[in-house]
Amino acid sequence: MGDMNLEETISEPGRSGSRRTVIIVVAVVVALVAAGLGTWFALSRPAGPGRADVVRLDKQRVIVDNSMNLYDPLVQQFSGRYSNAISEKAGQAEEDKVLSQDRERIVRESQVNRDRLQQMAESPALQDQEVAESFNRFKDQYGAVIAYNDQLVVNTSNIYRSVGGPCAALHSSLNVASETYAQDYVKSADECLAALGTAKEGADAETTTLLTDVESVIRGQRDKQQEVLNSKDNFERLSKSTLAGIALLDINDAFAKAQTTYETATKDKYSKIIESANSSNSEFEGVLKKSLEQFDAASGEGK
Amino acid sequence: MTIEPVRSKRRPVLIALAIAVVLAVVASAVVIALTNFAGQQRKESLALLKEDRLTSLVEARGKIQPAVNAYLAAYKKARNVPASREDAEKNSAKERDEFQQAVDSARTALNDVQTGNGAGGEAETIAVAITQLGDSYQAYLDSMEGLVESYPQFEGLFREDAGCSGLFVGSKAANLRERQTLLAQAAVPCREAVNQLKKSKNISYVEFARTLDNEIAQLESHAETTAKSEENYNEFVRLKDEYVKKIDDATARNAPEAEYLKIADELKALNTRIRNNRSEFDFAAKRYVSGVKDMPTLVEDVFSKNVAAQIKHHDTVIPVRVQVLKDAIDAELAE
Numbered sequence A: 001m002g003d004m005n006l007e008e009t010i011s012e013p014g015r016s017g018s019r020r021t022v023i024i025v026v027a028v029v030v031a032l033v034a035a036g037l038g039t040w041f042a043l044s045r046p047a048g049p050g051r052a053d054v055v056r057l058d059k060q061r062v063i064v065d066n067s068m069n070l071y072d073p074l075v076q077q078f079s080g081r082y083s084n085a086i087s088e089k090a091g092q093a094e095e096d097k098v099l100s101q102d103r104e105r106i107v108r109e110s111q112v113n114r115d116r117l118q119q120m121a122e123s124p125a126l127q128d129q130e131v132a133e134s135f136n137r138f139k140d141q142y143g144a145v146i147a148y149n150d151q152l153v154v155n156t157s158n159i160y161r162s163v164g165g166p167c168a169a170l171h172s173s174l175n176v177a178s179e180t181y182a183q184d185y186v187k188s189a190d191e192c193l194a195a196l197g198t199a200k201e202g203a204d205a206e207t208t209t210l211l212t213d214v215e216s217v218i219r220g221q222r223d224k225q226q227e228v229l230n231s232k233d234n235f236e237r238l239s240k241s242t243l244a245g246i247a248l249l250d251i252n253d254a255f256a257k258a259q260t261t262y263e264t265a266t267k268d269k270y271s272k273i274i275e276s277a278n279s280s281n282s283e284f285e286g287v288l289k290k291s292l293e294q295f296d297a298a299s300g301e302g303k
Numbered sequence B: 001m002t003i004e005p006v007r008s009k010r011r012p013v014l015i016a017l018a019i020a021v022v023l024a025v026v027a028s029a030v031v032i033a034l035t036n037f038a039g040q041q042r043k044e045s046l047a048l049l050k051e052d053r054l055t056s057l058v059e060a061r062g063k064i065q066p067a068v069n070a071y072l073a074a075y076k077k078a079r080n081v082p083a084s085r086e087d088a089e090k091n092s093a094k095e096r097d098e099f100q101q102a103v104d105s106a107r108t109a110l111n112d113v114q115t116g117n118g119a120g121g122e123a124e125t126i127a128v129a130i131t132q133l134g135d136s137y138q139a140y141l142d143s144m145e146g147l148v149e150s151y152p153q154f155e156g157l158f159r160e161d162a163g164c165s166g167l168f169v170g171s172k173a174a175n176l177r178e179r180q181t182l183l184a185q186a187a188v189p190c191r192e193a194v195n196q197l198k199k200s201k202n203i204s205y206v207e208f209a210r211t212l213d214n215e216i217a218q219l220e221s222h223a224e225t226t227a228k229s230e231e232n233y234n235e236f237v238r239l240k241d242e243y244v245k246k247i248d249d250a251t252a253r254n255a256p257e258a259e260y261l262k263i264a265d266e267l268k269a270l271n272t273r274i275r276n277n278r279s280e281f282d283f284a285a286k287r288y289v290s291g292v293k294d295m296p297t298l299v300e301d302v303f304s305k306n307v308a309a310q311i312k313h314h315d316t317v318i319p320v321r322v323q324v325l326k327d328a329i330d331a332e333l334a335e
Helices: A002-011 A017-044 A051-087 A092-121 A129-162 A166-170 A181-199 A205-230 A234-302 B010-062 B064-079 B085-091 B093-115 B124-149 B151-156 B176-197 B203-253 B257-333
Strands: none
Touching: A017 B010, A051 A092, A051 A129, A051 A234, A051 B124, A051 B203, A051 B257, A092 A129, A092 B124, A129 A181, A129 A205, A129 A234, A166 A181, A166 A205, A181 A205, A181 A234, A205 A234, B010 B064, B010 B093, B010 B124, B010 B257, B064 B085, B064 B093, B064 B124, B064 B151, B085 B093, B085 B151, B093 B124, B124 B151, B124 B203, B124 B257, B151 B176, B151 B203, B176 B203, B203 B257
């Protein structure tokens, strides 16, 4: 615009010299001001990755790392409430309430954490290749922690719904000495086996192994009690029920073994995940720190 | 000043252009200044949120637990005088008010954090952190409010209010049927109170009420089984006497062997019934006794385990939520 003004002014012959000077001065001043503003604007919004981007990314890293500490209390709260609702037979409505409140809270938590990782992925600071590589490892490892906890919620629900539900009655509320024990056992065991069957849906490998182990223990006991029921006479019934009774003695060992296997496997899996996450976090932290130091050194030279 | 007509046509154009340029410059300067001012404002409001409002929020929460403890102690003391529930509530009204004030201030502090943040759309991380903190903080306040509100109900369960102590029939009953009847009578008002407690805002009370309800049902069912077994036993004694008479009679008559064998079969069947009756009795009696014995532990666990765990949960979660929000603000303020 200023140029156009200038041109027009120049093209005017016979124009008063002082006025032209005034206009030129004004135009030059305007141009200078515009240039100054432009520079200020440009400087206040740097195009390349700046120190602030690195600081921001580091803060986001701290937030994600810190947020992982929430899974433990949240999962505990969920499993406590869910197991109470199931073992105390609070009813479907109450179970659904726990699922929609306490389980959904964890689902939302994971979504927020994934969003945080996604937001970090868009940081301009990732234009630095070293930062980007380190971030990708961080993202993968923390993504694994989030996925683990999501799966944990599914496993917990499945285990409580089956083992904690219909299966719990099997070895706590039936009277072994009762006349109808074999009959009661077979009926409860069938309910338990059905629940165990559905519980495997969506479960991970470790949980499926646990559920399968429990299933085979209970199926074995159930079949022995069924033999008692199938007995033709009193003597056969007595001998079968004695055998079934003796087999019951082993059941605690069998359950304990299944439980130990499960706990060891999941513990190992989780510690490995946490270990990798922690190491990717310290590495990422170190890279960001180095990047900040480079910025500080550069600005120090400039001064 | 005289201006030639030909040139005078250009002058307004020049002036207009100059004015336009100046206006444009001024306008952009204003826009930049405003943006900057707004940015400055935002920074200040975020700093305020981080330094003042969050500090108030944390401080307000710090006052809740002592207020809860003070109220629980005051109510218990008033009740132990002894006094009725109404009187105890009156005599602990001061502590109850102080607790309510602490909760109200905490809610105000939370509200300030939730509304005081003038951040725009770009501060998504901050908005999310505030929502998460708000949910956790709210859950804590609700649970503490429920803990205080339902305390007189919980505390009165085993007093004359609800009469659940009637479940401990002890030696009041002359026989097992009477025990069963006394238990069933005590269970009616007790159950009612338990069902009231199930509506509490505090989950520890609710879960306890659920367990207690089931425990009562178990006790009732075991009491019925044992009472029935005792009655059966009396019947068996009568049958035994009958058989003794039958055998004596057969011996006197010098009856045929077939009759003896028939009696022997019947006795065998009776024996099986007695054995089964005995096993059912043992099963139920053992569970009845342990149910009664475990009940005090069940009550104790509410505060010593469940409420304690609940408070620990909030004490873990809320500080992390606060820290995440602070870090989100720092990230936003980074330059």
